[in-house]
Amino acid sequence: MASCSRAQVISLYRMLMKESKKFPSYNYRTYALRRVKEGFRENLQVANPKTLDMLMNQARENLAVIKRQVSIGQLYSAQKTVVEKEPIF
Numbered sequence: 001m002a003s004c005s006r007a008q009v010i011s012l013y014r015m016l017m018k019e020s021k022k023f024p025s026y027n028y029r030t031y032a033l034r035r036v037k038e039g040f041r042e043n044l045q046v047a048n049p050k051t052l053d054m055l056m057n058q059a060r061e062n063l064a065v066i067k068r069q070v071s072i073g074q075l076y077s078a079q080k081t082v083v084e085k086e087p088i089f
Contacts, residue, residue, distance in 0.1 A: 019066045026084045
């Protein structure tokens with residue numbers, strides 16, 4: 001597999017962030033956003049092309065998981081948490 005360009009990495013990061021924001025549950029949404037940010041920060045200095053390809057494949061798999069979980073979460077929605085509710089006053 002060809003080495004990943006910076007544009008591909010940034011594009012995948014944006015797709016992960018965009019999908020993570022679609023979680024209907026506040027807890028899942030904040031967890032997914034935090035994990036995406038932390039995962040990319042942890043691997044910021046990786047320069048080995050094989051490692052980059054492996055990490056990109058993992059990120060693509062995670063994107064598929066997030067998309068699937070978002071759709072499941074939308075099908076079986078739960079009550080909003082206190083943090084998500086609109087203030088009464």
